[in-house]
Amino acid sequence: MKYNQFLKMTLAVALCGSLITGCSKDNDTKTDTEYPVIDVTTSDAFPKQCSELRRGTAFSAKIIVSDNAELGSVSIDIHHNFDHHTHSTELDDCGLDALKTPVNPFTLIKSFPIPAGNKNHMVSEEIQVPATIDPGDYHFMIRATDREGWQTIKGLSIKIK
DSSP states (O other): OHHHHHHHHHHHHHHHHHHHHHOOGGGGOOOOOOOOEEEOOSTTOBSOTTOEEOTTOEEEEEEEEEOSSOEEEEEEEEEEOTTOOOOSOOSOOOSOOOOOOOSSOOOEEEEEEOOTTOSEEEEEEEEEOOTTSOOEEEEEEEEEEETTOOEEEEEEEEEEO
């Protein structure tokens, strides 16, 4: 009988101990579920919707991103829109040129890592537009990813003359 009481007391103490030590601040960490933000509305941001670029010249891309917790990376993708496709992020097509078949379209894909711990960041990158590319309608896609993997995409319609 005394052995059974001792066993019950030991199990009760062990159960209470595991419950108390099982709770830690690590379990209280809030999971980030918010998407990062791409801000193309500030005067510093470039390009903007319907911007015009010139072949054979360089421009300074300025991309402003933020996140509630921590940013991860930013990438850009410039590709032609001669077939009038859409990415469903643009509200205005900027008056599309006629459909055409690409001969020598401009394509650029580039990633920019963001130093750890940043909630706000501006990518400033000089981009050369080759002189020999096809002029016309292009998309300037911006992808911002936070440390949790949430991604926001902003598609801008631009023209290269």
